[in-house]
Amino acid sequence: MMLLKVIALLLAIGCLNAEVYFEEKFENDNWKTEWIYSKHPGKEFGKFVHSAGSFYNDADLDKGIQTSQDARFYALSNKFDGFSNKGKPLVVQFSVKHEQNIDCGGGYVKLFDCSLDQTDMHGESPYEIMFGPDICGPGTKKVHVILSYKGKNHLINKDIRCKDDVYTHFYTLIVKPDNTYEVLIDNEKVESGNLEDDWDFLAPKKIKDPNAKKPEDWDDKATIPDPDDKKPEDWDKPEHIPDPDASKPEDWDDEMDGEWEPPMVDNPDYKGEWQAKQLDNPNYKGAWEHPEIDNPEYSADDNLYLRNEICTVGFDLWQVKSGTIFDNVLITDDIELASKVAAEVKNTQAGEKKVKELQDEVQRKKDEEESKKNADKDDEDDDDDDDNTESKQETEDNGHDEL
Template sequence: MTDLVADTRGSPDTSGSPLLRLVYFAETFGSGWEDRWSSSEWKKSDGTQGTWKLSAGKWFGDEAEDQGIQTAEDSRFFGLSAGFESFSNAGKELIIQYQAKYEKDIECGGGYVKIGPKLSDPKTFGDPTPYNIMFGPDKCGYTKRTHLIFSYKGKNVLKKSDLAYKQEGEGTSHVYRLVLKPDNTARVEIDGEKIYEGSLKEDWELLAPKERVNEIKDPEDKKPSDWVDDSMMDDPEDRRERLDKKPENWVEEKRIVDSKAKKPDDWDDEEDGEWEAPMIDNPDYKGEWTVKRISNPAYKGIWEAKKIANPDFVDDDSLYKYDDFGFIGFDLWQVKGNTIFDNIIITDEVSEADKFLQKWKTLSEAPGF
């Protein structure tokens, strides 16, 4: 059943009927955005706290329509968050989507969002603040990826393998969408294109492994003396034939004494020692006379220590579920600023997210883009 909720976008419902909770939060940074967002003061005391401003940047279609919030300086920490009525994603899909544009190469820093439980004091929002999900582009030098981190039992867990980093090209907007599903799978799309879809259980180390190598010293759990782990063997029939057929003039010596070398005229045996001719590569070397190799019929494979059930493993079919979502925020360090964020939406209805995706498509198809 869909929950009912008041409009979280700052536009009260005047129809007389409650709004279906399809959109938990949406922001296009129109009029009054400063009242909906709170700047962090986490780094204010050490002088590294950056500021935010409203801007469409150097490249835009419609300046008023394409305005978003922009990181205003270089080499600063940037913190900004917005709260909304708390909700749980239990039993339904959750879509988190936003738009990011790097006005210049960030060099080292992030463009990701954090989504988590209700903040008690938005001014303290920063790196130590607990969150449920962290999602979006991150780069430092040659390391580039799209972050997707899930918090589980107090631990923030990064995906085992990196997701593609698409934030290339100065002044180009990109749309990042995460779909978190009740079957414990996640889907990531950038600019409407799927770049990942898979299992939280398999692709994140959220749970302990089901099995582990037996750590008990079991005298029986050792490699048997007759275990054959050579997949290939010499052909016994060919061995005899090859030894019989080896040519008498077959040369297997790689290096020989250089017969053309001469003792230098100024060589003094007493001072320089006994002179020896140098070694050179043998021009007649033909390689080792080898026996034909065949598959070993006794091959048993690579021996592995016995695995046992992991007593620490506890399955959890609600990995995807969080009891409280109450804020979305940007907690970033950027060497090069001027990143613009816009068109943020948190919803359980794909058609609502698609409306914001269409805004990006309209912008990307504008002349000059």
């Protein structure tokens, strides 16, 4: 009983120590003053608008910031009190809704240190983490997980597919102090592993021994030609022969057309290039494997997970077709809190689908009515054309009668 109380106390202490570094639900218009647009020269930037989109579960709660102009760069950021995730999990979570059925564009966030000049944020600005979906045509539908290490950006070595429908989806990245990570979509784990294994942060532990060479007498041929196998004397036949059924055309003139030659056809007796039968090689030693040695340039790092300073979150992306809604941004060390927030996505999606199905049905009926109107108008036009034709014919006939 005492042990259970101690465990409960430790869990309570852990909850008390959990921190929310940044949270943004875009519930009102405060974001217009708290978030800063970049003014980096040479870029044509688009504007965000406060909207729940054209279909939603809750008109107020589902409001986020929506890209509003096609073929634009977007660069918007928010600075908060800086923190380090030393010894703690780092959770980055937000929701994305591509209700425009996006064809090409980013849907990710970036986390920066405190040195970022928000009014000059652009694609080359150094960042700590880039995370979220990226879609461009049928070939690119991935979740980016890019981490900075010693000033260089490193992409994850795994291919994580993102959602590509028109509904809201939550994306969650968890980086733990034991150098492991998880990626979740809609609160379900889609990828996980070890930072050292899945990113090229460090030099490889092993390298091929530069002093090792395959022995000259190493035989790596599994089979050899049978030395006793001889090519048959009647083997060699031409691949093509003159067509035996062809005959010289009757109107062929040798002086004018030259000497007639029958066209060539495939030779049914052609057997191809002769090759001796293969036998197992008695001297076969298998494929030679280059021996490896410890890489002197490898150095382990227990702090691959560590971000010494994070204090800015930003949307820095390009979209061909606008309409994406970003919402529910959460940066914390509380994994349970993030999971609880993301769990609401099922209700959000159910509401969105219900409203969209009703809208689609209304649109379908409208299209049917419009199509019927157009068909009726075409019939009326055809009738008018027939009447005009008959009237013209009557006029011509009357004219002939008078003559």
